[in-house]
Amino acid sequence: MKEEYDVIVVGGGIAGAAAAVAASKKGAKTLLLEKTCYVGGLATGGLINIFLPLCDGNGHQVTFGITEEMLRRSMKYGPGKVPPDWKEKKNAAEEERLRCVFSPAAMILALEEFLLENKVEIRYDTLVTSIRKDECIIRSVTVENSDGRSEIAGRAFVDASGSAVLAKMAGEDVSFGKNVLSYWALEYEGSRQYGRDRMVPEINMLTGGTAERTFCGVNAKDVTDYLLETRTMIRRFYREQAAAGTDRFHRWPLFIASMPQFRKIAAMKGRCGISDGMNNRTFADSIGLVSDWRKSGPVWEIPFGTLEAVRTDNLFAAGRCISSTGDAWEITRCIPCSGLTGEAAGYAAALFREDRRESLVGSVQHAMTENGNILHWEEALRR
Ligand SMILES: Cc1cc2nc3c(=O)[nH]c(=O)nc-3n(C[C@H](O)[C@H](O)[C@H](O)COP(=O)(O)OP(=O)(O)OC[C@H]3O[C@@H](n4cnc5c(N)ncnc54)[C@H](O)[C@@H]3O)c2cc1C
Structure with a gap:
């Protein structure tokens, strides 16, 4: 008999791990499919071990929720520390902000534990090779692993592959990187x-x-x-x-890294995109905030539309394959935004209903704030 899940997350990097934890927290039977034998993706196997700042460099924390929990957990089995005085600093240098350097191996242990504690089913060594789609709904993914080839059905899907693998299979438009x-x-x-x-x-x-x-x-x-x-x-x-x-x-x-350290392979072109100059702009469908790791000050609201597929109702992008370009992409491609968009995509997938697609954004925003996230930049700066 064909296996069936509420939510299937493709890719176990930071975004996929956040998405799977979020979906499971909402009660969805969640499967995380990962082609390698570890979680963390670029952040662990790719040795990219700097958890960039969750604050704006002027003492205001802007990213919370599952992302902050991941940052704290990344130091559980290894060294690394958050600067204790990050809140007092103004115009702080990157290393004086709410961030840390972690051991990739310790991060694998901690992330995997986070997933298991939240009852996510992990399947390693499993490559997603194709999908079955009826009009605008993905019904299943086909995977290859040591059991051979099989089909796994799902109600909603998260593309956290880092390269828009699922979005491409679903016929979504994608942009490529250099x-x-x-x-x-x-x-x-x-x-x-x-x-x-x-x-x-x-x-x-x-x-x-x-x-x-x-x-x-x-x-x-x-x-x-x-x-x-x-x-x-x-x-x-x-x-x-x-x-x-x-x-x-x-x-x-x-x-040495066990995956190629490409910054951008492919990203989905979602219902909306963000680009240059859109920092400190208010979006009605914001799912949370990220800061600019390169300089103190700018804060970006991330619209839900950047995660939403155009031709596929039950597909949500997370991490470095969301819809963003130019200067915005320099921000969204990093670990904090991968955690944030992963959390939102996970809630979206868990809360998705074919007949109630329109009300989804409000439910996702509610889930984000319930877990401590702030949606609008002005509110974060008032705290
Ligand atoms: C050189 C370099 C330096 C960087 N520096 C920093 C930094 O200092 N700090 C920072 O915060 N960010 C940095 N980044 C960016 C950041 O590391 C990544 O963009 C971020 O970790 C991406 O997370 P992700 O979960 O979106 O994707 P990924 O980490 O790419 O995870 C995707 C996962 O999906 C899996 N997968 C892919 N296809 C399939 C498939 N078909 N079936 C099953 N599984 C699949 C992959 O194996 C992988 O585990 C840097 C990136 C690079 C390249």
């Missing part, structure tokens, strides 16, 4: 002092790259070339270190 070559790798370096992007003095994030070539990340050859080139650069770095006299017992690569 990616410069960049790598983040963890290294042991016995000689250094505690620094800005460091969990403990000896473990350092080695970053590098080049803008000389761009990659799209949408075909296997391009992905492979990207991975091979980043690893060539890392080998070259350590050869140069050796030539300069660093001994390999004091400086060595500890871990």
Whole structure:
């Protein structure tokens, strides 16, 4: 017999984990499908371990709910800390704000625990390959894993794939990205002092790259070339270190990413989009707030329309595949907004009813505020 769930979340990155927890909190029987063998996506397997600020840099917290809970949990099994005086700071530098650097492995343990505590069913090592859709409703996904190929039915779906996989399958329009070559790798370096992007003095994030070539990340050859080139650069770095006299017992690569570090692969074009200059603008359908990690001050309301598919009623995007471009995309592609949009997409999927699509936004906003989120920027700044 075909399996059936209320909500199926595709992709177990930050957005997918937030969506699955949110859906389950609302009582939905929730399945999280993840092609790798860990949760966290880019934030863990991709070694992107800076949880960017949840405050505006002037002492106002703007992002709350499941996202804040994830930030706190990310430090449960490993080092990392939130600056204790972030509330007193004005025009604060990024590292003085409500943010933390976490251990990717500790984050996997904590996120997985968060999902299990909330009764989310996780299925690892499971690739979503296609969907079955009747007019504007997705009925099921087809997956491939060690059991072979099977079909799983769902009532509503969240695309948290980081690359709009489900949206593309559903016939939604998507926009594609251009990616410069960049790598983040963890290294042991016995000689250094505690620094800005460091969990403990000896473990350092080695970053590098080049803008000389761009990659799209949408075909296997391009992905492979990207991975091979980043690893060539890392080998070259350590050869140069050796030539300069660093001994390999004091400086060595500890871990390299297990997924390509593309910033944008593909994003769904939703019912509405946000772009340049739309910060500190009020949207009636806002589901919550995110700050600008690059500078203190700007706050962005995220409209529900950026998560909503145009041709598919029961599909919601979350994380780096929501509908945003330009300057807004620099904000929405990051961990805080992935958590926020994941939470909203999870509630939307859990609350979705085919015959009551129009009233959904109000129910999602209610669920967001009930869990501590603030919808409008002026309210956050008044606190
Ligand atoms: C170089 C670089 C530096 C960055 N720096 C920062 C930073 O300092 N701080 C910050 O906050 N953000 C940063 N970001 C952005 C941030 O890390 C990510 O955009 C964010 O983590 C995305 O989360 P997500 O859940 O939307 O997607 P992802 O993390 O991509 O998760 C998607 C998940 O879906 C799974 N999946 C995909 N397709 C399928 C399928 N068909 N079937 C099943 N599973 C599937 C993937 O395996 C993955 O686990 C950076 C990104 C890059 C590339």
